[in-house]
Amino acid sequence: MVTRLVLFVLPCVLLFEKAYTATNRTFPSYFKFGVATASYQVEGAWNEDGKGENIWDHVCHTNSTFIDNKDNGDVACDSYHKYKEDVQMIKNLGVDYYRFSLSWSRILPRGLAGTPVNQLGINYYRNLTQELLDNGIEPMVTMFHWDLPEPLQDIGGWPNPELEDHFVYYARTVFEQLGDLVKFWMTFNEPKQTCQEGYGLGVMAPGIKSSGIADYKCAHTLIKAHAKTYHLYDDEFRAKQNGSIGIVADTTWYEPASGSDADKAAAERALQFKFGWFLNPIVNGNYPQVMIDRVDERSKKQGFAQSRLPKFTDEEIEYIKGTHDFVAVNTYTTNYAQDVEEPDSDELSYESDMKVELFLDDDWEESASSWLRVVPWGIRKLVNWVSKTYNNPEIFITENGVSDRGGIEDENRTSFYREYLSNILEAIEEDGVNVTRYTAWSLMDNFEWARGYAEKYGLYSVDFKSSNRTRTPKASADYYKQVITTRCLVNSC
Ligand code: NOJ
Numbered sequence: 336m337v338t339r340l341v342l343f344v345l346p347c348v349l350l351f352e353k354a355y356t357a358t359n360r361t362f363p364s365y366f367k368f369g370v371a372t373a374s375y376q377v378e379g380a381w382n383e384d385g386k387g388e389n390i391w392d393h394v395c396h397t398n399s400t401f402i403d404n405k406d407n408g409d410v411a412c413d414s415y416h417k418y419k420e421d422v423q424m425i426k427n428l429g430v431d432y433y434r435f436s437l438s439w440s441r442i443l444p445r446g447l448a449g450t451p452v453n454q455l456g457i458n459y460y461r462n463l464t465q466e467l468l469d470n471g472i473e474p475m476v477t478m479f480h481w482d483l484p485e486p487l488q489d490i491g492g493w494p495n496p497e498l499e500d501h502f503v504y505y506a507r508t509v510f511e512q513l514g515d516l517v518k519f520w521m522t523f524n525e526p527k528q529t530c531q532e533g534y535g536l537g538v539m540a541p542g543i544k545s546s547g548i549a550d551y552k553c554a555h556t557l558i559k560a561h562a563k564t565y566h567l568y569d570d571e572f573r574a575k576q577n578g579s580i581g582i583v584a585d586t587t588w589y590e591p592a593s594g595s596d597a598d599k600a601a602a603e604r605a606l607q608f609k610f611g612w613f614l615n616p617i618v619n620g621n622y623p624q625v626m627i628d629r630v631d632e633r634s635k636k637q638g639f640a641q642s643r644l645p646k647f648t649d650e651e652i653e654y655i656k657g658t659h660d661f662v663a664v665n666t667y668t669t670n671y672a673q674d675v676e677e678p679d680s681d682e683l684s685y686e687s688d689m690k691v692e693l694f695l696d697d698d699w700e701e702s703a704s705s706w707l708r709v710v711p712w713g714i715r716k717l718v719n720w721v722s723k724t725y726n727n728p729e730i731f732i733t734e735n736g737v738s739d740r741g742g743i744e745d746e747n748r749t750s751f752y753r754e755y756l757s758n759i760l761e762a763i764e765e766d767g768v769n770v771t772r773y774t775a776w777s778l779m780d781n782f783e784w785a786r787g788y789a790e791k792y793g794l795y796s797v798d799f800k801s802s803n804r805t806r807t808p809k810a811s812a813d814y815y816k817q818v819i820t821t822r823c824l825v826n827s828c
Pocket residue numbers: 373376524525665734776783792
C-alpha cells in the first residue's frame with residue numbers, strides 16, 4: 336500500500352516540481368531586460384497640440400459597440416503629460432530599456448506623404464527620449480503600433496499598396512527628427528494583428544471583415560513598406576546614426592494536438608501561416624511555401640484568375656530578403672493545433688486556407704483575456720523553433736505578460752514572469768538559443784484595445800477614476816526589479 340502510494344505521489348511531486356520550480360541559474364551578463372507600452376494605449380491627449388485623428392480615435396468615437404464599456408484612449412494613462420513620472424517608474428524597475436511607440440498622427444497629423452510635420456509632436460518624443468537617456472534608459476522605438484492616421488484609412492488603409500510610400504515618408508521623418516537619439520527601431524508591431532484582426536476578422540480597428548483577401552493585401556503592403564524602410568535606414572541613416580532596425584512579429588506556440596503526422600504538420604502549418612507569413616519574407620524573401628501552395632490552390636478552385644495571396648516579383652524577393660538586424664517576437668500563450676478535413680471550396684477565409692483547428696486546454700491556468708492561458712513551457716519551445724527555422728538569429732522577446740482584473744497583490748503575474756523567464760533561461764543555457772532581450776508587457780495598466788480598461792497587464796496599476804491617473808507599483812513590479820538586480824529568479828542563485 337505504502338509502495339503504491341509512493342509510486343503514485345512521487346511522480347506527481349516531480350511533475351509539480353518540473354512545472355513550477357524556476358531555475359536557479361543566473362541570467363548571462365549580456366542579457367537585457369525591458370518594459371513596454373504603445374502610444375494609443377497610454378498617451379491620451381488624443382487631439383492636443385495638433386495631433387490628427389487615427390483609426391482608434393475614430394472607432395472609439397463613432398462605433399462604441401466595438402469596444403467594451405465604450406472605453407476609449409482619449410486620456411488613457413495621460414502619459415503625454417506624465418512622461419517624466421513614467422520615466423521615474425521605469426527607472427525604479429532598473430530595466431535597461433523602454434520600448435514605446437510613436438503616434439504617426441501626432442507627427443504627421445494628416446498622415447499622408449508630403450504633408451506638414453507637427454513640431455509639437457516631435458518635441459514630445461524628443462523630450463521623452465531625452466528624459467530616458469538622462470536616466471540611463473535605452474529607448475527602443477516602434478514606429479507603428481496599430482494607430483493608423485484616419486486619412487490613410489479613408490483611402491483604403493493597408494490593403495492599398497500606396498500606403499507603402501506613405502509609411503516610408505513617415506519613417507524618413509522620424510529618422511531625421513529622432514534618429515540622433517534612438518538606436519533601436521522597429522517598423523511594425525504585430526503586423527498579423529493589424530492585418531488579420533483589422534482587415535480580416537474585423538474585430539480591431541478599422542473593423543473590416545475581408546478574411547482571405549484584404550488581410551493578405553494588407554500584409555503585402557506592410558512587408559514591402561518594412562523592407563523599403565530598412566533599406567532607407569541602411570542607405571541614408573545607418574552610417575551616421577549607427578542603430579539597428581527590425582520588425583516585431585507575434586505568435587502563439589502551436590503544440591500538435593496528438594502525435595499523429597497530420598497534427599504535427601498542422602502545428603507547423605499554423606506557425607508558418609501566423610509567424611512565417613511575415614518572418615519568412617523578411618528572412619528568406621518570400622511567403623512560406625506551404626502558404627503559397629495552399630492559397631494558390633484554393634484560389635484556383637474558387638475560380639479566381641490569380642491567387643488571393645499576392646506575389647512578390649523576383650526583384651522584390653531579393654530586396655526584401657534579409658531586412659532585419661534581429662528577430663523580435665511578441666508571445667503570450669499556447670494553443671493545441673489539430674488537422675481538419677479540407678474545407679469546402681466555397682469557404683473563403685484565411686482560416687480555411689490554413690486548415691488547422693486551434694484550441695486551448697481547460698487545464699491551463701486562465702487569465703483575464705479569453706485567448707491567454709498560462710503555459711510557461713510554450714515559450715521555450717517557441718524560441719527553439721524560431722532559432723531552428725531562421726538559422727539561429729539574435730532573438731528579442733519584445734512582449735510577454737499576463738492579464739488579470741486588477742489588484743496590487745498580483746501573485747499570478749509574479750509567478751507568470753518567474754516561470755516564463757525560467758523557460759527562456761533554460762532555452763539559452765540548455766538549448767543554445769540566442770535570446771538576448773526580454774520585455775515585460777506592460778509598464779502599467781492601459782487601454783487594452785477592444786477590451787478597454789478591464790483587462791490589466793501592468794507592473795504598475797493606474798487609477799483610471801482619478802484625473803491624476805495615479806500609478807501604484809504592484810507586487811510583480813517588486814519581483815521584476817529583484818530579478819533585474821540579482822539576475823536570479825528565485826531567492827538565491
Ligand atoms: C500585443 C500588443 O502588441 C499589445 O498592444 C497588447 O496590449 C498586448 N498584446 C496584450 O494583448
